[in-house]
Amino acid sequence: MEVDYTDTIKDAVAKFETAYIRHHLKACHHSRTKTANALGISRTALFQKMRRYKIGGMEKKEPIGSVYTRCISCGCTVELKASEVGHVINCINCATKLNSNPRKS
Numbered sequence: 001m002e003v004d005y006t007d008t009i010k011d012a013v014a015k016f017e018t019a020y021i022r023h024h025l026k027a028c029h030h031s032r033t034k035t036a037n038a039l040g041i042s043r044t045a046l047f048q049k050m051r052r053y054k055i056g057g058m059e060k061k062e063p064i065g066s067v068y069t070r071c072i073s074c075g076c077t078v079e080l081k082a083s084e085v086g087h088v089i090n091c092i093n094c095a096t097k098l099n100s101n102p103r104k105s
């Protein structure tokens with residue numbers, strides 16, 4: 001990891017922590033308990049850092065076009081954009097509001 005000396009110390013620490021946590025997550029096969037132990041922090045503290053740096057959700061995010069939900073009204077299959085997953089969306093055919101409950105195609 002390269003140090004960018006033009007970063008603020010806050011950004012520099014964030015970059016370091018992100019790389020550091022990612023490394024340990026991988027080394028611990030994504031076990032958060034083991035990772036927290038390796039880092040010497042509590043699981044809660046690890047979760048907070050992962051949420052702050054958006055670690056974890058990123059790796060698991062489905063590529064756009066691979067998540068679908070079925071319209072409860074007309075039965076059509078609605079493709080979800082990554083940003084729509086978990087949100088209420090409108091069916092493209094009948095405009096029924098769908099509480100997206102994504103499943104893999």
Ligand SMILES: [Zn+2]
Nearest residue numbers: 071074091094
């Ligand atoms: Zn529909």
